[in-house]
Amino acid sequence: MFSNISKRAVRNVSRVATQARFNSTKVAGEFSSPLNRLATAGAAATIGGVTTYAYLNSTVMADASAEGLHPPAFPWSHNSPLSTFDHASIRRGYQVYKEVCSTCHSLDRIAFRNLIDVSHTEDEVKALAEEIEVEDGPNDVGEMFQRPGKPSDYFPRPYPNEEAARAGNAGAYPPDLSLIFKGRHGGADYIFALLTGYVDPPAGVEIREGLNFNPYFPGGAIAMARVLYDGLVEYEDGTPATASQMAKDVSTFLSWSSEPEHEERKK
Numbered sequence: 001m002f003s004n005i006s007k008r009a010v011r012n013v014s015r016v017a018t019q020a021r022f023n024s025t026k027v028a029g030e031f032s033s034p035l036n037r038l039a040t041a042g043a044a045a046t047i048g049g050v051t052t053y054a055y056l057n058s059t060v061m062a063d064a065s066a067e068g069l070h071p072p073a074f075p076w077s078h079n080s081p082l083s084t085f086d087h088a089s090i091r092r093g094y095q096v097y098k099e100v101c102s103t104c105h106s107l108d109r110i111a112f113r114n115l116i117d118v119s120h121t122e123d124e125v126k127a128l129a130e131e132i133e134v135e136d137g138p139n140d141v142g143e144m145f146q147r148p149g150k151p152s153d154y155f156p157r158p159y160p161n162e163e164a165a166r167a168g169n170a171g172a173y174p175p176d177l178s179l180i181f182k183g184r185h186g187g188a189d190y191i192f193a194l195l196t197g198y199v200d201p202p203a204g205v206e207i208r209e210g211l212n213f214n215p216y217f218p219g220g221a222i223a224m225a226r227v228l229y230d231g232l233v234e235y236e237d238g239t240p241a242t243a244s245q246m247a248k249d250v251s252t253f254l255s256w257s258s259e260p261e262h263e264e265r266k267k
Contacts, residue, residue, distance in 0.1 A: 069215040071186045071193035078255060085256050091119035092235055093253025096246045099233050101177065104169060104224075106157040109178035110257050113151040118256070125151050132156050170210055172223035181258035188251045190216065195247040198226040 078085045094115065097107065112129040116122050129149035134156075137144035149156075158174075159165040166173050184190045193216045201213035201220075211221040228243040235241050 068218040068220065071189040071216055074189055074192060076188055076252070076255070086252055087119055088237065089249045089252040090256050092237070092239060093249035093251070094119055095233055095235065096250040097253055100227055101250065102155070102158060104158055104174040106176045107155045107178050107257060108157070108176050110260070111152060111154045112149065114260050116151070129153055169223065174224070177254055177257070179258050181255045188255045191251040191254055192247050195228055195250070196244055
């Protein structure tokens with residue numbers, strides 16, 4: 001059922017995206033290519049998909065499907081057999097992960113050194129690593145101690161264990177994002193659609209208190225609230241931090257973090 005809805009939603013993307021771009025504020029040249037139009041077109045695709053979903057399924061309960069609405073397919077640069085990741089987007093996506101996502105979600109498979117020559121210089125990575133404190137030891141007297149982070153250290157976890165994570169999130173367990181790209185059907189398309197797909201539930205759909213409606217999440221009811229809003233971060237390269245731009249960038253970053261060897265295979 002949801003796959004049919006998705007196909008209809010995708011057919012409406014061009015018309016809705018054109019209007020969305022017309023109404024948007026953008027830097028000159030920001031949407032001069034299909035790749036740079038991804039963020040705006042993606043937001044429009046979400047609107048089109050959700051509108052179709054609501055219209056055709058106004059009486060369907062949020063848990064009626066185990067799959068969720070299938071996300072539209074977006075023109076990611078790294079999907080091409082001969083293309084690599086957008087490294088500027090990876091850098092911005094890391095900033096979104098660090099300032100927004102890392103408060104709840106871990107990224108266990110990535111060390112700071114993985115960023116070197118991908119999104120940051122070696123000196124920048126050393127500085128980033130030194131911002132954290134890492135327990136090390138034992139020392140000469142058998143005691144553990146705290147030290148500044150090193151590039152070889154992995155990204156810190158937001159919680160010491162699963163119990164603490166659930167206690168801090170009303171019983172929900174925020175998943176590690178290391179393999180989210182591979183672990184969800186649709187990969188980056190799913191991540192982007194999920195982050196930009198929060199809407200009010202259609203008439204007749206009841207969402208339990210503490211949950212949020214997102215048609216792209218299996219079952220439609222998700223514990224994570226919307227987290228991306230325009231201007232939430234300030235990009236150092238001057239890129240306007242719209243919600244859709246941040247979703248595009250963090251989706252690119254998480255795609256890369258699932259396959260950091262991707263660039264080497266394409267050399």
